Amino acid sequence: MRKISANYIYTGTSLPLKNGIITLDDSGKIINIKDTGGNLREIAKLSFYNGIIVPGFVNAHCHLELSHLKGLIPKHTGLAKFIIELSRHRGDSPNKVQQAAQLAEEEMLKNGIVAVGDISNTPDSFEIKAKQNIYYHTFLEIFGLDPRKADEIIVKARKLATVLKQKTKLPFSIVPHAPYSVSPTLFMKIRELENNKPLSIHNQESASEQSLFNGEKGSLFEVLSTLVPEYEKLCPSYNNSSLKYTLDHLESLQKILLVHNTYSSESDLSYSEQTNLDKYWILCPNANQYIEDKLPDINLFRRKKLKIALGTDSLASNNQLSILEEMKIISENYPKIPLEELISWATINGARALNISDKFGKIEPGKTPGINLLYDLNLHELKLTRESKVKRLA
Template sequence: MILRAKYVIQNDRTFIEDGAVILCGSIIQKVGRYTEIRDLTPTKVIDLGSAVIMPGLINTHTHLELTHHKNLVNHYISFTDWLLQIITKSNSQDNQQINQAISDGIHLTLAGGATTIGNIHSAESGLKKLKYSQIRKVVFLETLGFSPHVFANESARINKRLESLQNDDLFTIAVTPHAPYSTSTKLYRHCTDIAKSKRLNLSTHIAETREEIEFLKHGTGKLTELLNILDIPLDTWTPPKVTPIKYLKEQGVLDIQPLLAHCNYLTNDDIDILAKSGSSVAFCPRSHQYFHHTNHPIARLISAGVNVSIGTDSLASNRSLSMLDELKFLANNYEELSSEMLISLFTINGAKSLKLKGIGKLEKNWQADLIVIGISDDQRPVFEQVCDQNSENLMTIVAGTICYKHKTIEI
């Protein structure tokens, strides 16, 4: 199949006018000007007209099992109140509902222009649904348990789950200790050891709220109250009296270049530590707005050389699972980020965050993971047109398979 469009964006710097891409099975065979490509192969040409063919967007932090939690919390009061409502609703979902939430989430994600996800998965069911879905995914199996009494059971459970799953072309298994207020130091260390020995990616929610900082520094505040409500004993625990990032460093977590979700509250020291460690950050811009956090340090992270990528988080704290919507939101609200920078955050930086090779750019012999963006076609640079409020995802292709097609596209 040859796809032709007014523009082909190959990566965050390069684009081709009147470009085309030859797909051969799941791989890209060639990218170039249409006039150079058209006679190379007798395969069918799909002319997409005034559109942009570009690398598929990479959503590095999502929770598809929470897709049916949309509008669960109508009036946001506090993070801990929100968490309690999520826990209650999640515990009431049966297997069928979880599978349906994952299916619906995948459909919305593909329609919104993402070809790859880093998905946090906590439920006992739903893994088969994820594994055999058409989207490319890194599935971070979630573990938590703050009380020392639950460590033996929880570590055995997560070991067993990790051993029962095999990677394939579209599916990579990984691990995620939830957060410092829900996961014991011992469990963090255990996950780090497994990730090191099995060469798995590791992600965790970190530096997400002011409450988390208070909890680690002083052992007080709303998160302490939450653990009390949940009957989780704190008597054997002493606060480490450091920032969340320093806490991860002390536990050895940063030695394995983890993917750190949120990082909303960072000191300059924290940013230095992250840059030196080679960790990646998953920033979730619209979820960040939902929780009324103060300005995110994204610009400081980027200028320090930290690899920053983007996630939608779940529908429990976002209006949609569309990465194109997320891109437009950033373009509108973070003027300090150029449109070229935005494209890198959503593509190649995502690939690096998820430690996946062969995605995030359109190159010969790379994976045929691409999207087609309809643009309003004006004189502005193509990168700006993609970030424009009126751009629209017309097609999503993962490993050469058309997984989503807008109703206006006829093939």
């Protein structure tokens, strides 16, 4: 049993508690939370930390199996070139992939990440996930533009799901990669899968995705033409935004994690509001800067009160796997966003997106959400600084 306190505690369910006290058992389970009203008297065996205590972080979008590509893909080349570079590394040796993924997991643990929504195209990360050092929801990602191959793709994904089930017993869902890589037929097959939730899709990550859906072709069109046999024949005739294409292919009430949203416009978001889908907008700002050198218009999402969560994407497009670093880049570029709001994106919103808010994302008695300390902040103004760090306390 131990008692911890800090300048503030963000529980996720109440206003920040000044000098609150959390009592934990030896397993990290929360026994009690005390609001001291800011008056912390000397309490025996209390550990006091300078900083803010927050729940463990949820990384809503990662690709553990791409960790071996750290530093290999040049920055700011745009999505089309990034896809070409990535395709050159598919099929790298599973050994190399696993070693890098192991290190990546250790990095996430060190950075206070307790749960991950992780994309898998292969079984290479399953052994690591099986150890359950971190909670994983695996998104088994599929793509294919040839409608004749849709059934075959689903069968392959189901086989991969069987391997995952045998190795990990952890939850998964079979999900579309991106609007430009999934045919209407394959979307329909995904829709027909039972108990397959939540879904996740890469959304509006580049301007070239928009050009493709406007019928203007562009660099993504060029890349897909070289990578996909018979692309021009298979490419559906798009005539609107890629987001509309995605949303129109989903079942009503379906929960969907829309990842990136770098080029989502006001009219895209307005359209999305007319649907009754349960949408989470996952931002991966460091990856966006890495690939496209651009950030989403985050205030647009905030004005519409959309549900935002954070992801790191993979080490192929990020220098580190740290939710705090994602919060820092947002804070630097959008200094008016309150810290409390950023913390909710990094914790409870990600937990809700992954259907795990009963376990993670909130500091509540009876729960073991992981406890992080944010320190080296500007405590006076409650702001992150470039030097801010995170340490796992439980």
